[in-house]
Amino acid sequence: MAIFNLKKREIECKVVYYGPGRGGKTTNLEYIFKTFRKQITGEMVSINTEGDRTLFFDFLPMGLGKIKGCEIKVQLYTVPGQVQYSSTRKLVLRGVDGIVFVADSLAVRRDKNMLSLKDLQANLKEYGLNIFKIPLVLQYNKRDLEEQGIPIMSVEQLDHDLNRQLKVPSFPGSALKGDGIGVALKECMKLTLKSLQKELKWAQ
Amino acid sequence: MGDKENIKRILQEAELYQGQGLLNEARLKYDEASDLVRNNPKIKNKGKILAGLSKKINLLEVDSQKVERGPSSPELSSKAQDLIQKLFSFSKEESAEEAALEGALALARFGQFERALEEFDKLMANDAHRVVAAKNILRCHIALDSEETAADKYEVWAKGDMFSADQLETIRIFLEQVFENKGLKRKLTVVQAPAEAVVEEKQDEEFIDISAIGIPLESGPGKGKVVEFDVNFQSGNLLSLIISQKDGKLIENLEVDSSFEDLQFYSPIAIFNGSGVVAAKSEIKAGPKQGDYCLDIKITST
Ligand SMILES: Nc1nc2c(ncn2[C@@H]2O[C@H](COP(=O)(O)OP(=O)(O)OP(=O)(O)O)[C@@H](O)[C@H]2O)c(=O)[nH]1
Ligand SMILES: [Mg+2]
Numbered sequence: 001m002a003i004f005n006l007k008k009r010e011i012e013c014k015v016v017y018y019g020p021g022r023g024g025k026t027t028n029l030e031y032i033f034k035t036f037r038k039q040i041t042g043e044m045v046s047i048n049t050e051g052d053r054t055l056f057f058d059f060l061p062m063g064l065g066k067i068k069g070c071e072i073k074v075q076l077y078t079v080p081g082q083v084q085y086s087s088t089r090k091l092v093l094r095g096v097d098g099i100v101f102v103a104d105s106l107a108v109r110r111d112k113n114m115l116s117l118k119d120l121q122a123n124l125k126e127y128g129l130n131i132f133k134i135p136l137v138l139q140y141n142k143r144d145l146e147e148q149g150i151p152i153m154s155v156e157q158l159d160h161d162l163n164r165q166l167k168v169p170s171f172p173g174s175a176l177k178g179d180g181i182g183v184a185l186k187e188c189m190k191l192t193l194k195s196l197q198k199e200l201k202w203a204q
Numbered sequence: 205m206g207d208k209e210n211i212k213r214i215l216q217e218a219e220l221y222q223g224q225g226l227l228n229e230a231r232l233k234y235d236e237a238s239d240l241v242r243n244n245p246k247i248k249n250k251g252k253i254l255a256g257l258s259k260k261i262n263l264l265e266v267d268s269q270k271v272e273r274g275p276s277s278p279e280l281s282s283k284a285q286d287l288i289q290k291l292f293s294f295s296k297e298e299s300a301e302e303a304a305l306e307g308a309l310a311l312a313r314f315g316q317f318e319r320a321l322e323e324f325d326k327l328m329a330n331d332a333h334r335v336v337a338a339k340n341i342l343r344c345h346i347a348l349d350s351e352e353t354a355a356d357k358y359e360v361w362a363k364g365d366m367f368s369a370d371q372l373e374t375i376r377i378f379l380e381q382v383f384e385n386k387g388l389k390r391k392l393t394v395v396q397a398p399a400e401a402v403v404e405e406k407q408d409e410e411f412i413d414i415s416a417i418g419i420p421l422e423s424g425p426g427k428g429k430v431v432e433f434d435v436n437f438q439s440g441n442l443l444s445l446i447i448s449q450k451d452g453k454l455i456e457n458l459e460v461d462s463s464f465e466d467l468q469f470y471s472p473i474a475i476f477n478g479s480g481v482v483a484a485k486s487e488i489k490a491g492p493k494q495g496d497y498c499l500d501i502k503i504t505s506t
Binding site (some may be wrong): 045047091092108145148 | 280
Protein backbone atom coordinates (compact mmCIF):
# COMPACT_ATOMS: atom_id res chain seq x y z
CA MET A 1 0.00 0.00 0.00
CA ALA A 2 1.46 3.32 -1.03
CA ILE A 3 1.84 5.95 1.65
CA PHE A 4 0.26 9.27 0.81
CA ASN A 5 1.42 12.14 2.94
CA LEU A 6 -1.14 14.87 2.32
CA LYS A 7 0.68 17.56 4.30
CA LYS A 8 3.99 17.10 2.51
CA ARG A 9 2.18 16.23 -0.72
CA GLU A 10 4.35 13.18 -1.08
CA ILE A 11 3.62 9.64 -2.24
CA GLU A 12 5.84 6.71 -1.42
CA CYS A 13 5.17 3.55 -3.41
CA LYS A 14 6.68 0.11 -3.65
CA VAL A 15 7.71 -1.74 -6.82
CA VAL A 16 8.85 -5.35 -6.50
CA TYR A 17 11.00 -7.31 -8.96
CA TYR A 18 9.70 -10.88 -8.89
CA GLY A 19 10.70 -13.99 -10.83
CA PRO A 20 12.51 -17.34 -10.78
CA GLY A 21 15.86 -17.75 -9.03
CA ARG A 22 18.89 -16.63 -11.07
CA GLY A 23 16.67 -14.89 -13.62
CA GLY A 24 18.36 -11.51 -13.25
CA LYS A 25 16.27 -9.49 -10.76
CA THR A 26 19.29 -8.28 -8.80
CA THR A 27 21.13 -7.51 -12.05
CA ASN A 28 18.14 -5.36 -13.11
CA LEU A 29 18.41 -3.32 -9.93
CA GLU A 30 22.18 -3.02 -10.25
CA TYR A 31 21.79 -1.66 -13.75
CA ILE A 32 19.16 0.85 -12.61
CA PHE A 33 21.42 1.90 -9.74
CA LYS A 34 24.31 2.54 -12.14
CA THR A 35 22.29 4.22 -14.84
CA PHE A 36 19.60 6.39 -13.28
CA ARG A 37 21.96 8.24 -10.94
CA LYS A 38 19.86 11.39 -10.92
CA GLN A 39 16.78 9.60 -9.64
CA ILE A 40 18.58 7.44 -7.09
CA THR A 41 18.15 8.87 -3.61
CA GLY A 42 20.22 6.42 -1.56
CA GLU A 43 22.48 3.40 -1.54
CA MET A 44 21.47 0.03 -2.94
CA VAL A 45 21.32 -2.55 -0.16
CA SER A 46 21.65 -6.24 -0.96
CA ILE A 47 21.46 -9.12 1.48
CA ASN A 48 22.98 -12.15 -0.21
CA THR A 49 23.82 -15.72 0.56
CA GLU A 50 26.10 -18.30 -1.09
CA GLY A 51 26.90 -17.49 -4.72
CA ASP A 52 25.26 -14.07 -4.80
CA ARG A 53 21.78 -15.46 -4.43
CA THR A 54 19.48 -12.99 -2.77
CA LEU A 55 18.80 -14.08 0.81
CA PHE A 56 16.28 -11.50 2.01
CA PHE A 57 15.93 -8.78 -0.61
CA ASP A 58 17.65 -5.99 -2.53
CA PHE A 59 16.52 -2.44 -1.94
CA LEU A 60 16.93 0.75 -3.96
CA PRO A 61 15.22 4.09 -3.20
CA MET A 62 14.36 6.46 -6.06
CA GLY A 63 12.75 9.87 -6.40
CA LEU A 64 10.86 10.77 -9.56
CA GLY A 65 10.35 14.43 -8.70
CA LYS A 66 7.01 16.23 -8.78
CA ILE A 67 4.15 14.73 -10.75
CA LYS A 68 0.87 16.67 -10.77
CA GLY A 69 2.00 18.65 -7.75
CA CYS A 70 3.04 15.66 -5.74
CA GLU A 71 6.53 14.44 -4.87
CA ILE A 72 6.85 10.80 -5.95
CA LYS A 73 9.17 8.44 -4.09
CA VAL A 74 9.63 4.86 -5.21
CA GLN A 75 11.17 1.97 -3.35
CA LEU A 76 12.43 -0.83 -5.57
CA TYR A 77 12.83 -4.30 -4.09
CA THR A 78 13.80 -7.70 -5.40
CA VAL A 79 12.61 -10.92 -3.79
CA PRO A 80 14.80 -14.00 -3.33
CA GLY A 81 13.89 -16.25 -6.26
CA GLN A 82 15.02 -19.58 -4.87
CA VAL A 83 12.10 -21.83 -4.06
CA GLN A 84 13.02 -22.44 -0.43
CA TYR A 85 12.75 -18.75 0.55
CA SER A 86 9.01 -18.64 0.06
CA SER A 87 8.14 -16.98 3.35
CA THR A 88 10.67 -14.18 2.82
CA ARG A 89 9.37 -13.71 -0.70
CA LYS A 90 5.89 -13.28 0.62
CA LEU A 91 6.95 -10.82 3.32
CA VAL A 92 8.83 -8.67 0.81
CA LEU A 93 5.78 -8.60 -1.43
CA ARG A 94 3.58 -7.17 1.30
CA GLY A 95 2.28 -3.72 0.49
CA VAL A 96 3.35 -3.89 -3.16
CA ASP A 97 2.01 -1.29 -5.60
CA GLY A 98 3.57 -2.48 -8.87
CA ILE A 99 5.49 -5.51 -10.13
CA VAL A 100 8.17 -6.18 -12.74
CA PHE A 101 8.21 -9.91 -13.38
CA VAL A 102 11.68 -10.89 -14.65
CA ALA A 103 11.38 -14.06 -16.74
CA ASP A 104 14.44 -16.02 -17.77
CA SER A 105 14.66 -16.49 -21.56
CA LEU A 106 16.86 -19.58 -21.20
CA ALA A 107 14.99 -22.57 -22.65
CA VAL A 108 16.07 -24.70 -19.68
CA ARG A 109 14.24 -22.34 -17.30
CA ARG A 110 10.85 -22.54 -19.01
CA ASP A 111 9.06 -24.39 -16.21
CA LYS A 112 10.65 -22.24 -13.52
CA ASN A 113 9.21 -19.09 -15.10
CA MET A 114 5.72 -20.51 -15.07
CA LEU A 115 6.02 -21.82 -11.52
CA SER A 116 7.26 -18.45 -10.29
CA LEU A 117 4.36 -16.62 -11.94
CA LYS A 118 1.97 -19.04 -10.26
CA ASP A 119 3.72 -18.43 -6.94
CA LEU A 120 3.30 -14.67 -7.46
CA GLN A 121 -0.38 -15.10 -8.11
CA ALA A 122 -0.85 -17.22 -4.99
CA ASN A 123 1.07 -14.77 -2.78
CA LEU A 124 -0.84 -11.76 -4.12
CA LYS A 125 -4.06 -13.58 -3.45
CA GLU A 126 -3.11 -14.10 0.17
CA TYR A 127 -2.84 -10.32 0.47
CA GLY A 128 -6.22 -9.91 -1.19
CA LEU A 129 -4.66 -8.71 -4.46
CA ASN A 130 -5.47 -9.91 -7.95
CA ILE A 131 -2.72 -10.55 -10.48
CA PHE A 132 -5.06 -9.39 -13.24
CA LYS A 133 -5.61 -6.02 -11.57
CA ILE A 134 -2.27 -5.11 -10.05
CA PRO A 135 0.10 -2.95 -12.18
CA LEU A 136 2.39 -5.56 -13.75
CA VAL A 137 4.87 -5.77 -16.62
CA LEU A 138 6.93 -8.70 -17.87
CA GLN A 139 10.60 -8.47 -18.69
CA TYR A 140 12.08 -11.26 -20.82
CA ASN A 141 15.68 -11.22 -19.69
CA LYS A 142 19.00 -12.58 -21.01
CA ARG A 143 18.14 -11.99 -24.70
CA ASP A 144 21.87 -11.31 -25.29
CA LEU A 145 22.61 -15.03 -24.92
CA GLU A 146 21.18 -15.75 -28.35
CA GLU A 147 24.39 -14.38 -29.89
CA GLN A 148 26.42 -16.95 -28.02
CA GLY A 149 24.35 -19.79 -29.44
CA ILE A 150 22.74 -20.67 -26.11
CA PRO A 151 19.19 -22.02 -26.56
CA ILE A 152 16.71 -19.34 -25.55
CA MET A 153 12.96 -19.18 -26.03
CA SER A 154 11.44 -16.90 -28.64
CA VAL A 155 9.49 -13.87 -27.47
CA GLU A 156 6.36 -15.51 -28.92
CA GLN A 157 6.97 -18.60 -26.84
CA LEU A 158 7.42 -16.54 -23.67
CA ASP A 159 4.29 -14.52 -24.45
CA HIS A 160 2.40 -17.76 -24.95
CA ASP A 161 3.67 -19.29 -21.71
CA LEU A 162 3.32 -16.29 -19.44
CA ASN A 163 1.23 -13.58 -21.01
CA ARG A 164 -1.60 -15.38 -22.79
CA GLN A 165 -4.12 -14.55 -20.10
CA LEU A 166 -2.46 -11.59 -18.39
CA LYS A 167 -2.00 -9.54 -21.56
CA VAL A 168 0.28 -7.02 -19.87
CA PRO A 169 3.11 -5.03 -21.49
CA SER A 170 6.18 -7.23 -22.07
CA PHE A 171 9.78 -6.20 -22.75
CA PRO A 172 12.59 -8.35 -24.15
CA GLY A 173 15.92 -7.23 -22.79
CA SER A 174 19.21 -7.91 -21.12
CA ALA A 175 19.97 -6.79 -17.61
CA LEU A 176 23.64 -7.46 -18.25
CA LYS A 177 23.77 -5.07 -21.21
CA GLY A 178 21.02 -2.76 -19.99
CA ASP A 179 18.64 -3.32 -22.90
CA GLY A 180 14.95 -3.08 -22.13
CA ILE A 181 15.48 -2.44 -18.43
CA GLY A 182 14.63 1.25 -18.24
CA VAL A 183 11.55 0.95 -20.46
CA ALA A 184 10.16 -1.92 -18.40
CA LEU A 185 10.56 0.06 -15.17
CA LYS A 186 9.10 3.21 -16.73
CA GLU A 187 6.04 1.34 -17.99
CA CYS A 188 5.57 -0.28 -14.60
CA MET A 189 5.82 3.13 -12.90
CA LYS A 190 3.31 4.58 -15.34
CA LEU A 191 0.80 1.84 -14.60
CA THR A 192 1.47 2.08 -10.88
CA LEU A 193 0.98 5.85 -10.73
CA LYS A 194 -2.15 5.63 -12.84
CA SER A 195 -3.61 3.10 -10.47
CA LEU A 196 -2.59 5.10 -7.39
CA GLN A 197 -4.07 8.21 -8.89
CA LYS A 198 -7.38 6.45 -9.22
CA GLU A 199 -7.15 5.19 -5.68
CA LEU A 200 -5.79 8.26 -3.91
CA LYS A 201 -7.19 10.87 -6.29
CA TRP A 202 -4.26 13.15 -5.60
CA ALA A 203 -4.34 14.89 -8.95
CA GLN A 204 -7.87 16.26 -8.60
CA MET B 205 26.76 -31.03 -36.96
CA GLY B 206 29.88 -33.04 -36.22
CA ASP B 207 30.03 -34.96 -32.97
CA LYS B 208 32.95 -32.95 -31.74
CA GLU B 209 31.19 -29.68 -32.38
CA ASN B 210 28.08 -30.96 -30.73
CA ILE B 211 30.00 -31.88 -27.59
CA LYS B 212 31.74 -28.54 -27.60
CA ARG B 213 28.43 -26.74 -27.85
CA ILE B 214 26.96 -28.72 -24.97
CA LEU B 215 29.99 -27.96 -22.81
CA GLN B 216 29.70 -24.29 -23.61
CA GLU B 217 26.11 -24.40 -22.42
CA ALA B 218 27.11 -26.24 -19.25
CA GLU B 219 29.72 -23.64 -18.43
CA LEU B 220 27.35 -20.77 -18.98
CA TYR B 221 24.70 -22.32 -16.71
CA GLN B 222 27.34 -22.96 -14.08
CA GLY B 223 28.49 -19.34 -14.28
CA GLN B 224 24.93 -18.16 -13.73
CA GLY B 225 24.43 -20.40 -10.74
CA LEU B 226 22.05 -22.72 -12.60
CA LEU B 227 23.77 -25.74 -11.15
CA ASN B 228 21.21 -28.47 -11.92
CA GLU B 229 21.00 -27.35 -15.52
CA ALA B 230 24.81 -27.34 -15.77
CA ARG B 231 24.99 -30.82 -14.28
CA LEU B 232 22.56 -32.22 -16.85
CA LYS B 233 24.65 -30.78 -19.66
CA TYR B 234 27.91 -32.18 -18.30
CA ASP B 235 26.25 -35.58 -17.99
CA GLU B 236 24.97 -35.31 -21.56
CA ALA B 237 28.44 -34.45 -22.82
CA SER B 238 30.00 -37.33 -20.85
CA ASP B 239 27.56 -39.80 -22.39
CA LEU B 240 28.31 -38.55 -25.89
CA VAL B 241 32.05 -38.91 -25.33
CA ARG B 242 31.68 -42.36 -23.80
CA ASN B 243 29.57 -43.70 -26.65
CA ASN B 244 31.58 -42.26 -29.48
CA PRO B 245 34.02 -44.77 -30.97
CA LYS B 246 35.82 -42.08 -32.93
CA ILE B 247 37.14 -40.19 -29.94
CA LYS B 248 40.66 -41.31 -29.05
CA ASN B 249 41.72 -39.95 -25.67
CA LYS B 250 38.39 -40.76 -24.00
CA GLY B 251 39.88 -41.51 -20.60
CA LYS B 252 41.45 -38.11 -20.30
CA ILE B 253 38.40 -36.21 -21.50
CA LEU B 254 36.07 -38.11 -19.19
CA ALA B 255 38.40 -37.55 -16.23
CA GLY B 256 38.36 -33.82 -17.01
CA LEU B 257 34.58 -33.84 -17.15
CA SER B 258 34.15 -35.70 -13.89
CA LYS B 259 36.45 -33.20 -12.23
CA LYS B 260 34.14 -30.42 -13.40
CA ILE B 261 31.12 -32.35 -12.14
CA ASN B 262 32.77 -32.76 -8.74
CA LEU B 263 33.37 -29.04 -8.45
CA LEU B 264 29.76 -28.46 -9.35
CA GLU B 265 28.65 -30.83 -6.60
CA VAL B 266 30.64 -28.84 -4.05
CA ASP B 267 28.90 -25.66 -5.19
CA SER B 268 25.48 -27.33 -5.11
CA GLN B 269 26.02 -28.52 -1.59
CA LYS B 270 27.00 -25.06 -0.44
CA VAL B 271 23.82 -23.67 -1.93
CA GLU B 272 21.61 -26.46 -0.65
CA ARG B 273 22.86 -26.02 2.86
CA GLY B 274 20.73 -22.95 2.58
CA PRO B 275 21.01 -19.46 3.88
CA SER B 276 23.21 -18.32 6.63
CA SER B 277 21.54 -15.94 9.01
CA PRO B 278 24.38 -13.49 8.88
CA GLU B 279 24.90 -10.84 11.53
CA LEU B 280 23.87 -7.90 9.41
CA SER B 281 25.18 -4.36 9.49
CA SER B 282 23.10 -2.00 11.55
CA LYS B 283 22.10 -0.24 8.36
CA ALA B 284 20.67 -3.46 6.94
CA GLN B 285 18.96 -4.12 10.26
CA ASP B 286 17.41 -0.65 10.17
CA LEU B 287 16.14 -1.39 6.71
CA ILE B 288 14.58 -4.70 7.72
CA GLN B 289 12.92 -3.01 10.63
CA LYS B 290 11.56 -0.28 8.41
CA LEU B 291 10.51 -2.58 5.60
CA PHE B 292 8.52 -4.83 7.86
CA SER B 293 6.85 -2.10 9.90
CA PHE B 294 3.73 -2.14 7.81
CA SER B 295 1.41 -0.37 10.20
CA LYS B 296 3.43 2.82 10.49
CA GLU B 297 0.58 4.95 9.22
CA GLU B 298 -1.95 3.51 11.64
CA SER B 299 0.04 2.98 14.80
CA ALA B 300 3.67 3.69 15.55
CA GLU B 301 3.74 1.09 18.33
CA GLU B 302 2.20 -1.63 16.21
CA ALA B 303 4.77 -0.86 13.52
CA ALA B 304 7.60 -1.01 16.05
CA LEU B 305 6.40 -4.42 17.18
CA GLU B 306 6.24 -5.71 13.60
CA GLY B 307 9.74 -4.42 12.94
CA ALA B 308 11.16 -6.08 16.06
CA LEU B 309 9.47 -9.38 15.23
CA ALA B 310 10.95 -9.25 11.72
CA LEU B 311 14.44 -8.74 13.15
CA ALA B 312 13.99 -11.79 15.36
CA ARG B 313 12.64 -13.83 12.49
CA PHE B 314 15.73 -13.01 10.43
CA GLY B 315 17.99 -14.13 13.27
CA GLN B 316 19.06 -10.63 14.38
CA PHE B 317 18.40 -11.46 18.04
CA GLU B 318 20.64 -8.88 19.73
CA ARG B 319 19.11 -6.05 17.77
CA ALA B 320 15.61 -7.47 18.22
CA LEU B 321 16.23 -7.42 21.99
CA GLU B 322 17.03 -3.72 21.87
CA GLU B 323 13.80 -3.05 20.02
CA PHE B 324 11.67 -5.19 22.33
CA ASP B 325 13.28 -3.40 25.28
CA LYS B 326 12.06 -0.09 23.90
CA LEU B 327 8.58 -1.54 23.48
CA MET B 328 8.48 -2.33 27.19
CA ALA B 329 7.69 1.33 27.73
CA ASN B 330 4.38 0.83 25.99
CA ASP B 331 1.44 -0.37 28.09
CA ALA B 332 -0.42 -2.11 25.31
CA HIS B 333 2.55 -4.11 24.04
CA ARG B 334 4.46 -4.73 27.26
CA VAL B 335 3.45 -8.36 27.75
CA VAL B 336 4.07 -9.31 24.13
CA ALA B 337 7.42 -7.52 24.23
CA ALA B 338 8.35 -9.30 27.46
CA LYS B 339 7.58 -12.73 26.02
CA ASN B 340 9.64 -11.97 22.95
CA ILE B 341 12.54 -10.75 25.07
CA LEU B 342 12.50 -14.11 26.82
CA ARG B 343 12.28 -15.91 23.46
CA CYS B 344 15.31 -14.00 22.17
CA HIS B 345 17.38 -14.89 25.22
CA ILE B 346 16.42 -18.51 24.81
CA ALA B 347 17.27 -18.43 21.10
CA LEU B 348 20.67 -17.07 22.14
CA ASP B 349 21.01 -20.03 24.50
CA SER B 350 20.86 -17.95 27.66
CA GLU B 351 18.04 -19.57 29.62
CA GLU B 352 19.52 -18.18 32.84
CA THR B 353 19.27 -14.64 31.52
CA ALA B 354 15.64 -15.27 30.64
CA ALA B 355 14.91 -16.56 34.14
CA ASP B 356 16.77 -13.63 35.74
CA LYS B 357 14.81 -11.18 33.60
CA TYR B 358 11.56 -12.67 34.82
CA GLU B 359 12.68 -12.45 38.44
CA VAL B 360 13.53 -8.78 38.00
CA TRP B 361 10.08 -8.15 36.53
CA ALA B 362 8.47 -10.14 39.33
CA LYS B 363 10.05 -7.81 41.91
CA GLY B 364 9.24 -4.63 40.07
CA ASP B 365 5.93 -2.92 39.41
CA MET B 366 5.94 -2.85 35.65
CA PHE B 367 3.49 -5.72 35.38
CA SER B 368 0.30 -6.57 37.19
CA ALA B 369 0.13 -9.86 39.05
CA ASP B 370 -2.00 -11.29 36.27
CA GLN B 371 0.42 -10.27 33.60
CA LEU B 372 3.31 -11.77 35.55
CA GLU B 373 1.36 -14.97 35.86
CA THR B 374 0.89 -15.12 32.06
CA ILE B 375 4.61 -14.56 31.56
CA ARG B 376 5.59 -17.09 34.24
CA ILE B 377 3.38 -19.83 32.78
CA PHE B 378 4.77 -19.09 29.35
CA LEU B 379 8.40 -19.26 30.46
CA GLU B 380 7.98 -22.34 32.64
CA GLN B 381 6.38 -24.12 29.73
CA VAL B 382 9.35 -23.22 27.56
CA PHE B 383 11.73 -24.55 30.24
CA GLU B 384 9.68 -27.70 30.66
CA ASN B 385 9.83 -28.38 26.95
CA LYS B 386 13.58 -28.09 27.14
CA GLY B 387 13.65 -30.56 30.01
CA LEU B 388 14.72 -27.86 32.48
CA LYS B 389 13.24 -27.93 35.95
CA ARG B 390 13.64 -24.22 36.62
CA LYS B 391 10.99 -22.89 39.03
CA LEU B 392 10.07 -19.25 38.92
CA THR B 393 8.69 -17.04 41.66
CA VAL B 394 4.90 -16.97 41.73
CA VAL B 395 3.52 -13.53 42.39
CA GLN B 396 0.25 -13.51 44.34
CA ALA B 397 -2.36 -11.07 43.25
CA PRO B 398 -3.56 -8.85 46.09
CA ALA B 399 -6.88 -10.24 47.34
CA GLU B 400 -8.97 -7.22 46.41
CA ALA B 401 -7.46 -6.85 42.97
CA VAL B 402 -9.88 -6.81 40.11
CA VAL B 403 -9.03 -9.21 37.34
CA GLU B 404 -7.66 -7.20 34.51
CA GLU B 405 -8.98 -7.70 31.07
CA LYS B 406 -6.91 -10.16 29.08
CA GLN B 407 -4.82 -8.65 26.36
CA ASP B 408 -6.15 -9.81 23.10
CA GLU B 409 -3.34 -11.38 21.20
CA GLU B 410 -4.08 -12.58 17.75
CA PHE B 411 -3.07 -16.18 18.38
CA ILE B 412 -2.72 -18.37 21.43
CA ASP B 413 0.88 -18.91 22.59
CA ILE B 414 2.21 -22.22 21.41
CA SER B 415 5.31 -23.45 23.16
CA ALA B 416 5.89 -26.74 21.38
CA ILE B 417 4.65 -28.70 18.44
CA GLY B 418 4.33 -32.43 17.73
CA ILE B 419 4.91 -33.46 14.13
CA PRO B 420 3.91 -36.92 12.90
CA LEU B 421 6.61 -38.17 10.51
CA GLU B 422 5.52 -40.02 7.42
CA SER B 423 8.95 -41.01 6.15
CA GLY B 424 12.62 -41.01 7.04
CA PRO B 425 14.31 -42.43 10.13
CA GLY B 426 11.48 -41.37 12.44
CA LYS B 427 8.69 -42.76 10.27
CA GLY B 428 5.46 -43.41 12.17
CA LYS B 429 6.62 -41.44 15.21
CA VAL B 430 5.48 -38.10 16.49
CA VAL B 431 8.46 -35.86 17.22
CA GLU B 432 8.21 -32.86 19.46
CA PHE B 433 10.02 -29.59 18.91
CA ASP B 434 10.09 -26.35 20.86
CA VAL B 435 8.70 -23.28 19.23
CA ASN B 436 11.35 -20.56 19.26
CA PHE B 437 9.35 -17.79 17.72
CA GLN B 438 5.78 -17.17 16.95
CA SER B 439 4.15 -14.40 15.04
CA GLY B 440 0.46 -15.05 14.74
CA ASN B 441 -0.04 -18.40 13.09
CA LEU B 442 3.58 -18.75 11.96
CA LEU B 443 5.76 -20.87 14.22
CA SER B 444 9.56 -20.89 13.89
CA LEU B 445 11.45 -23.87 15.24
CA ILE B 446 15.18 -24.20 15.62
CA ILE B 447 16.08 -27.86 15.25
CA SER B 448 19.45 -29.07 16.44
CA GLN B 449 21.92 -30.59 14.04
CA LYS B 450 21.53 -34.04 15.58
CA ASP B 451 17.80 -34.01 14.88
CA GLY B 452 18.38 -32.85 11.32
CA LYS B 453 17.86 -36.36 9.96
CA LEU B 454 14.33 -36.42 11.33
CA ILE B 455 13.22 -33.49 9.23
CA GLU B 456 15.27 -34.42 6.19
CA ASN B 457 12.18 -35.34 4.20
CA LEU B 458 10.17 -32.27 5.06
CA GLU B 459 10.04 -29.75 2.29
CA VAL B 460 8.51 -26.35 1.78
CA ASP B 461 4.77 -26.82 1.21
CA SER B 462 4.71 -30.25 2.91
CA SER B 463 1.45 -30.24 4.81
CA PHE B 464 0.23 -32.06 7.90
CA GLU B 465 -3.28 -32.92 8.95
CA ASP B 466 -2.64 -33.90 12.53
CA LEU B 467 -0.12 -31.65 14.21
CA GLN B 468 -0.22 -31.37 17.97
CA PHE B 469 0.11 -27.94 19.49
CA TYR B 470 1.15 -27.51 23.08
CA SER B 471 0.13 -24.30 24.74
CA PRO B 472 0.25 -23.41 28.43
CA ILE B 473 -3.51 -23.88 28.67
CA ALA B 474 -4.21 -26.84 26.43
CA ILE B 475 -2.99 -29.35 23.93
CA PHE B 476 -4.88 -29.27 20.68
CA ASN B 477 -4.67 -30.65 17.16
CA GLY B 478 -4.64 -28.88 13.87
CA SER B 479 -3.21 -28.78 10.40
CA GLY B 480 -0.24 -26.85 9.09
CA VAL B 481 2.21 -26.47 6.29
CA VAL B 482 5.99 -26.04 6.08
CA ALA B 483 6.53 -22.39 5.11
CA ALA B 484 10.33 -22.41 5.07
CA LYS B 485 13.27 -24.63 5.90
CA SER B 486 16.92 -23.72 6.01
CA GLU B 487 20.19 -24.44 7.72
CA ILE B 488 21.78 -21.82 9.92
CA LYS B 489 25.30 -21.24 8.70
CA ALA B 490 26.77 -18.76 11.12
CA GLY B 491 26.60 -17.74 14.72
CA PRO B 492 25.92 -19.78 17.85
CA LYS B 493 23.27 -21.91 16.11
CA GLN B 494 25.50 -22.87 13.20
CA GLY B 495 24.59 -26.25 11.74
CA ASP B 496 21.12 -26.24 13.23
CA TYR B 497 18.00 -26.01 11.14
CA CYS B 498 15.31 -23.40 11.07
CA LEU B 499 11.85 -24.67 10.20
CA ASP B 500 8.81 -22.42 9.82
CA ILE B 501 5.38 -23.97 10.14
CA LYS B 502 2.22 -22.12 9.35
CA ILE B 503 -0.87 -23.23 11.20
CA THR B 504 -3.66 -23.53 8.68
CA SER B 505 -6.46 -24.63 10.99
CA THR B 506 -7.05 -25.77 14.54
N1 LIG C 1 23.92 -13.19 -20.15
C1 LIG C 1 23.15 -12.64 -19.22
N2 LIG C 1 23.29 -12.96 -17.94
C2 LIG C 1 22.49 -12.38 -17.02
C3 LIG C 1 21.52 -11.42 -17.37
N3 LIG C 1 20.88 -11.01 -16.25
C4 LIG C 1 21.45 -11.70 -15.22
N4 LIG C 1 22.41 -12.52 -15.68
C5 LIG C 1 23.25 -13.44 -14.89
O1 LIG C 1 22.41 -14.39 -14.25
C6 LIG C 1 22.88 -14.71 -12.95
C7 LIG C 1 21.80 -14.44 -11.92
O2 LIG C 1 21.50 -13.06 -11.88
P1 LIG C 1 20.85 -12.35 -10.58
O3 LIG C 1 20.57 -10.94 -10.96
O4 LIG C 1 21.68 -12.60 -9.39
O5 LIG C 1 19.50 -13.18 -10.48
P2 LIG C 1 18.34 -13.07 -9.38
O6 LIG C 1 17.06 -13.15 -10.13
O7 LIG C 1 18.53 -11.88 -8.51
O8 LIG C 1 18.58 -14.41 -8.54
P3 LIG C 1 18.07 -14.76 -7.04
O9 LIG C 1 18.53 -13.65 -6.15
O10 LIG C 1 18.70 -16.08 -6.71
O11 LIG C 1 16.58 -14.88 -7.12
C8 LIG C 1 24.14 -13.87 -12.75
O12 LIG C 1 25.24 -14.68 -13.06
C9 LIG C 1 23.97 -12.74 -13.75
O13 LIG C 1 25.21 -12.23 -14.19
C10 LIG C 1 21.39 -11.07 -18.76
O14 LIG C 1 20.58 -10.26 -19.17
N5 LIG C 1 22.24 -11.72 -19.63
MG1 LIG D 1 18.75 -11.64 -6.51
